[in-house]
Amino acid sequence: MAGRAFVVTSGKGGVGKTTVTANLGVALALRSKRTCVIDSDIGLRNLDVVMGLENRIVYDLVDVIEGTCRLKQALIKHRKADRLFLLPASQTRNKEAVSPEQMKDLIAKLKDEEEFDYILVDSPAGIERGFKNAIAGADEAFIVTTPEVSAIRDADRIIGLLQAAEMYEPRLIINRLSMEMVRKGDMMDQDDIIDILAIDLLGIVPEDEEIVVSTNMGVPIVLAENSRSAGAFRRIARRIEGENVPVWPMGEAEEGLIARFRRLFGLNRKEPKRV
């Protein structure tokens, strides 16, 4: 099977690109797929921290591209998901250190030489050089947005820019959807957002406080516990693999009465363990 490369992008910062990339990477690797996550935010790396791999970085993306090290030397294997590898960004260089052509070559190498099934490129915010690098080698784009006016507006701009780069069918991931607020009529739901952006919906990730805990611990939530967002990430991974699972299964949209009760008394809080 030939590998596929996806870019995770958004335009606006802070909507959860890095969290989505880390968790989809873990979810795909746990489905026995050789998966590589690339941090393309040169100068502002964070994917390593979200994945808890920050202490294991020796070489980075720029080292590989400049030939300072071999590709294999820069790939960091995750201890909890042994098919998952991180290619970290350089923290001391800037976006100009890499060109879109070089990114294309790098992703081709990851597919051909390292035989990855899936490559996820975490894009920096913005629409400049870093964005162009991130989309350069990708076969398909996942656009992450939150249900907010500003994030959706930027997502629309990104859809236009992707079209200009001949990527015509990006898929949308709606992050941090709060059913509570949707019920109150204070938040746009998936139908409103799809109505406006007119692209295919890949998945919905519910608002989940546990994400903060998981980032504190450096353990992606898909690995750590059975939270609602973990289930959502697993479902998106299945959809990426072409399984026909619903975006939002019935019954899970509404938090059950018992779960609410338990949450109220802090009974369903399992601490993720450090890797």
Added chain:
Amino acid sequence: MFEGISRWLRKGKGSKDTGKSRLQLILIHDRTGVSPEILDALREDMFRVISRYFVVKEADVEMNIERDEGSVALVANIPILSMKRQQKQPVSS
């Protein structure tokens, strides 16, 4: 309880609809994001076509994308100096 009552009182008045309609308007504007180069090219084309029928001065041709409360429009202001005597056949293409 109180929340339920206040929601009932302002039912259908969540901020979502305001957000959605503002967003739709913003996007109409964003999507018609015409660069100055495109606007210049359009101005030249318009000048050429209009000159078939009227005498106009290219420097007078003004063209803008204008955003109003509920719509976005292309607004052209082209002062006519005089009428051409015989109208040419419309160009076919």
